[in-house]
Amino acid sequence: MPEQIEETLKSFEKIDKVLGTMLLNSVGKILAKTVTQNNQMENNWEQEIFNCLHLGEQLGTLLQLGKLTQSYLEYPDLNFTSETIKDKQDEIKLLIIISQEGVNLGRIRMEIRKVKKILEEITL
Secondary structure (H helix, E strand, O other): OOOHHHHHHHHHOOOOOOOEEEEOOOOOOEEEEEEEEOOHHHHHOOOHHHHHHHHHHHHHHHHOOOOOOEEEEEEOEEEEEEEEOOOOOEEEEEEEEEEEOOHHHHOOOOOOOHHHHHHHHHOO
């Protein structure tokens, strides 16, 4: 993983209760992954998470809401926040932040705004 992407994804580590991050391409293949704590992220759930978020995209299309830009899934012990990113070559990537219950979502969203601009400039 290019150093700039790794640094960018690791910026979420400063947020308490963030467990890790992933950057997926438009078909769900992992481009980069960071684990900030020893946790369940050792499991390979990338495709399942991608499929779930893809359903949200399909719902938006069905309801004529346009493209999905951000989503949030909350479970008793784990949360998934995702952001759609379009790079300079118009390729879609999906940034996913995995966190624990009680994470400060406002801080995650602020950090997403910062890193989104960086990730839009990086070509993989």
